Amino acid sequence: MTHNLVCVRRIFASIIQTKSLGRLQEQRRSFTASSFLAARLFTPKHEWVDIDGKIGTVGISDHAQQSLGDIVYCQLPNAGQELSQSGECGALESVKAASEVYSPVSGKVIEKNSACEDSPGLINTSCYGEGWLFKIELAKPEETKELMSEEKYLEFLATQE
Amino acid sequence: MHDLPARLPGAQRNLLLKHLPEPRMLCTMRSVKLLPGTAFFTGRRSFAAGVSKEAEPLKKLVYISQSNDVFTNLALEDWLYKQGDFKNSRALLLWRNSPCVVVGRHQNPWVEANADFCAEKRIPIARRNSGGGTVYHDLGNLNCTFFTSRDEYDRKANLEMIRTAVWDTYGLDLVVNKRDDIEWRGQKVSGTAAKLGRDVAYHHCTVLVHSDRSMLQKALRTGGVKGGYESKATISVPAKTACLREAEPSARVSDVMNAIGRVFLQNPIEDKHGNTVPSEAGGYQLLNPSDYWFPGLGSTRRDLASWDWVYGKTPNFSFSRTYSLPKAHNAGNNPQEHGIASVTVTLHVTNGMVTETEIKENDSFSQTGGSDLMHISALKGQRFTEHLLDAAVQRTVSAAMNAYPRGSSGNHRAFSPGPRLTQRSLIMESERNHDPMDREYVNSILTCA
Numbered sequence: 053m054t055h056n057l058v059c060v061r062r063i064f065a066s067i068i069q070t071k072s073l074g075r076l077q078e079q080r081r082s083f084t085a086s087s088f089l090a091a092r093l094f095t096p097k098h099e100w101v102d103i104d105g106k107i108g109t110v111g112i113s114d115h116a117q118q119s120l121g122d123i124v125y126c127q128l129p130n131a132g133q134e135l136s137q138s139g140e141c142g143a144l145e146s147v148k149a150a151s152e153v154y155s156p157v158s159g160k161v162i163e164k165n166s167a168c169e170d171s172p173g174l175i176n177t178s179c180y181g182e183g184w185l186f187k188i189e190l191a192k193p194e195e196t197k198e199l200m201s202e203e204k205y206l207e208f209l210a211t212q213e
Numbered sequence: 214m215h216d217l218p219a220r221l222p223g224a225q226r227n228l229l230l231k232h233l234p235e236p237r238m239l240c241t242m243r244s245v246k247l248l249p250g251t252a253f254f255t256g257r258r259s260f261a262a263g264v265s266k267e268a269e270p271l272k273k274l275v276y277i278s279q280s281n282d283v284f285t286n287l288a289l290e291d292w293l294y295k296q297g298d299f300k301n302s303r304a305l306l307l308w309r310n311s312p313c314v315v316v317g318r319h320q321n322p323w324v325e326a327n328a329d330f331c332a333e334k335r336i337p338i339a340r341r342n343s344g345g346g347t348v349y350h351d352l353g354n355l356n357c358t359f360f361t362s363r364d365e366y367d368r369k370a371n372l373e374m375i376r377t378a379v380w381d382t383y384g385l386d387l388v389v390n391k392r393d394d395i396e397w398r399g400q401k402v403s404g405t406a407a408k409l410g411r412d413v414a415y416h417h418c419t420v421l422v423h424s425d426r427s428m429l430q431k432a433l434r435t436g437g438v439k440g441g442y443e444s445k446a447t448i449s450v451p452a453k454t455a456c457l458r459e460a461e462p463s464a465r466v467s468d469v470m471n472a473i474g475r476v477f478l479q480n481p482i483e484d485k486h487g488n489t490v491p492s493e494a495g496g497y498q499l500l501n502p503s504d505y506w507f508p509g510l511g512s513t514r515r516d517l518a519s520w521d522w523v524y525g526k527t528p529n530f531s532f533s534r535t536y537s538l539p540k541a542h543n544a545g546n547n548p549q550e551h552g553i554a555s556v557t558v559t560l561h562v563t564n565g566m567v568t569e570t571e572i573k574e575n576d577s578f579s580q581t582g583g584s585d586l587m588h589i590s591a592l593k594g595q596r597f598t599e600h601l602l603d604a605a606v607q608r609t610v611s612a613a614m615n616a617y618p619r620g621s622s623g624n625h626r627a628f629s630p631g632p633r634l635t636q637r638s639l640i641m642e643s644e645r646n647h648d649p650m651d652r653e654y655v656n657s658i659l660t661c662a
Contacts, residue, residue, distance in 0.1 A: 125528070143318070146344070149407035150319070152408075152409065169445065
């Protein structure tokens with residue numbers, strides 16, 4: 053009886069292991085593929101910014117979205133608002149927790165994603181796509197040097213676990 | 214020392230206050246930006262030893278606020294959140310308030326609190342910084358705030374400490390449910406909320422020990438009179454509540470306070486991998502939340518108590534109400550058309566102020582004689598309340614009635630201005646038709662956090 057239980061447990065453990073390994077590899081693949089398309093940069097606090105000329109699009113990472121859980125309220129900075137790097141610029145609420153959002157770069161907000169304010173669940177379902185938070189005109193482009201590439205961010209995440 | 218009652222005799226309290234740093238010391242440290250919070254409350258020693266942080270055990274401290282004012286306590290919590298350094302320490306703040314209603318950061322106080330009842334009983338309405346739903350506090354309710362670094366934030370572990378403390382003291386078997394509420398026999402005794410920042414996070418929760426539940430029910434709008442409001446604000450999930458005293462008649466806030474504090478100080482701390490982290494129990498400290506001890510606390514308190522924060526921070530919303538008004542003059546010759554006209558008025562509210570007014574003429578306002586809509590459009594730019602709209606509609610109707618002479622028609626009673634047409638005669642359909650048990654409505658509130 054106990055032996056059987058141990059066996060079952062081992063089988064399950066191995067299944068879980070292979071599954072998570074597969075997921076990790078898949079994730080890496082998708083990250084490498086997408087990094088050719090967009091040079092998305094990350095902060096250690098799990099925000100990302102995708103820079104196109106002087107305009108950066110900001111959002112939160114998949115890891116942040118997952119650890120927050122279902123997002124039920126999204127408060128974003130308004131167009132015209134001046135933000136400083138690492139400054140508080142909004143809040144996301146999920147399962148009774150209000151999390152502050154910080155800007156990865158300094159600059160002036162030119163647009164917020166109202167779709168997220170209307171349906172905050174977009175951040176969960178598409179944090180790198182439709183679930184972007186706001187667009188910002190970079191005031192200090194040199195700040196991006198301090199941010200991590202996707203590859204570095206993934207390595208950083210691995211060290212956090 | 215660990216079994217400190219909530220209210221201490223003067224001499225003992227003074228003795229404890231000696232453990233707090235000199236206020237001058239607070240200021241010096243602030244100015245050199247070496248501050249923060251918890252570490253220096255323990256005095257010079259731990260501050261000086263702060264260099265070799267890796268080797269030092271995690272310091273645990275229990276703070277007990279001496280204030281019963283909700284705004285002061287929320288300001289104290291915010292002070293510790295902003296100024297405290299919880300890299301190498303953890304703190305539990307225990308506090309309780311005189312009767313008040315506290316709404317979540319992204320909630321609508323008009324929806325959540327019974328404004329008339331609160332005004333009558335002088336119960337303040339406060340907005341906290343954390344998420345979650347609305348709660349009622351009084352001196353029979355204990356609030357616990359657990360401060361940790363952002364990485365060590367763990368609600369389940371904190372709630373488990375409360376569960377253990379209540380089990381140790383009263384032998385009551387409480388259950389932590391999926392929503393992180395603590396229940397006794399399926400009834401909620403504790404509600405949870407949290408605030409997550411860059412480096413620091415706090416989780417706070419209520420523990421109902423012997424609160425006045427009839428007041429709680431009256432002060433909160435739990436019964437579904439929420440009709441008419443439309444917004445993205447988070448909505449509270451109503452739950453049946455119970456107090457510990459119902460299960461254990463001897464339950465007292467001070468005992469629960471001691472028990473939770475003791476478990477907090479004694480329990481080993483585990484990291485993410487389940488390894489025990491060395492920690493040191495720092496003991497209890499009474500805090501006097503004043504500007505003297507906590508520079509800047511007074512202005513934070515003022516901000517938290519201001520209209521701009523409590524009401525002005527309400528997520529944008531619209532409020533509609535349908536009024537049944539007596540029909541007017543031009544129906545005068547045809548008795549068939551006498552009766553009631555239905556008019557729906559909608560106010561759009563941004564930052565607590567009316568920004569747009571909209572009239573849906575279900576049955577045409579003009580039929581009621583209210584063609585002069587000045588009184589309603591004049592609401593723009595005013596601070597929103599439900600009564601504001603009722604009064605404006607009443608003014609519109611009264612103006613119309615004064616404009617027309619008493620007709621020869623049969624409905625002259627409906628025309629007569631003055632005391633007969635009081636607030637009560639304006640039937641509020643939005644409220645009447647709103648069945649709280651309506652399935653769709655229940656579903657919609659259950660999906661919210």
